[in-house]
Structures are given as C-alpha cells and as structure tokens.
Amino acid sequence: MGIEDKASKMFTMEEVSVHNTDKDCWLIIDGKVYDVTNFLEDHPGGDDVLISATGKDATDDFEDVGHSTSARSMMDDYYIGDIDSSTIPTKVKYTPPKQPQYNQDKTSEFIVKILQFLVPLAILGLAIAVRYYTKVE
Numbered sequence: 001m002g003i004e005d006k007a008s009k010m011f012t013m014e015e016v017s018v019h020n021t022d023k024d025c026w027l028i029i030d031g032k033v034y035d036v037t038n039f040l041e042d043h044p045g046g047d048d049v050l051i052s053a054t055g056k057d058a059t060d061d062f063e064d065v066g067h068s069t070s071a072r073s074m075m076d077d078y079y080i081g082d083i084d085s086s087t088i089p090t091k092v093k094y095t096p097p098k099q100p101q102y103n104q105d106k107t108s109e110f111i112v113k114i115l116q117f118l119v120p121l122a123i124l125g126l127a128i129a130v131r132y133y134t135k136v137e
Contacts, residue, residue: 009081013088020054027053029062031085034078057088 011033019026025037027050040047045065053061 010084011081012084016083017055020051022047022051025050025054026080027058027062028056028083028088029059029075031083032075032079033081033083034075035080036078039074039078057083 013028016026016028016033019035019037022040023037025035025040025047027034027036036043036050040050043050
C-alpha cells in the first residue's frame with residue numbers, strides 16, 4: 001500500500017514542529033509529513049541528522065543527500081499525512097549587507113589620507129637634501 005492509498009490527514013507547521021526529539025520526531029519532505037521516530041536508530045546517517053531537520057521543510061536536506069530508490073520507498077511506512085503549505089514560512093532570499101562605496105584602486109581611505117600627508121613631506125625633504133648637497137661654497 002503506497003502513500004496514495006492512505007487517508008491523508010492535514011497538519012500545520014506548528015503541529016509538526018513540536019515533534020522534534022529523539023522520542024518523537026516528525027519530518028516534512030515534499031509536502032508530506034513523516035513520523036520517523038521508530039527509524040531514528042536505523043538511519044544510516046544517525047539520528048542527529050533527522051532531528052536537526054525537524055521544524056522546517058526538510059525537502060532540500062533530503063534531496064541533497066541523494067537517497068536511493070529503496071530509501072524513498074521506505075518512506076511510505078512512516079507517512080502520516082500532508083502539510084498545510086500555507087503554514088510553512090516562505091523562504092527569505094538572502095540579501096547581503098550594504099557594502100561601503102567601491103574604491104576602484106582598492107586603496108583604503110586611511111592609506112589615501114596618509115599618502116596625502118606623506119608625499120608633500122617627502123618632496124620637501126628631497127628638496128632640502130638636494131639644496132644641502134648642491135650648496136656651492
């Protein structure tokens with residue numbers, strides 16, 4: 001009997017999220033809810049992997065691992081219902097923090113200020129040295 005043959009109960013994210021321990025562990029994968037509590041000890045990746053996937057949509061985590069066909073068929077045994085997708089928070093697109101104005105020559109403002117101070121001093125020093133050593137007696 002596959003998932004399609006089972007009567008489907010609808011769960012909210014809030015309901016699923018409270019099942020997040022090694023004594024009571026539910027996962028959301030592809031819009032379906034699985035009670036994997038009895039599978040924790042047998043999971044090849046360890047129970048921590050499953051427990052860390054609770055309280056969120058774990059579809060990406062599941063797909064990233066590349067589970068076998070037999071692992072996917074085992075999921076039927078743990079299926080308990082569907083997730084109400086309207087209760088899953090939308091993923092927020094990462095927006096990097098605002099960066100300071102780009103400096104094309106990659107010279108920090110601090111270095112520029114130092115050079116603005118030191119270059120005239122160096123020129124003055126050079127002029128004094130030339131005058132000292134070229135002094136005609």
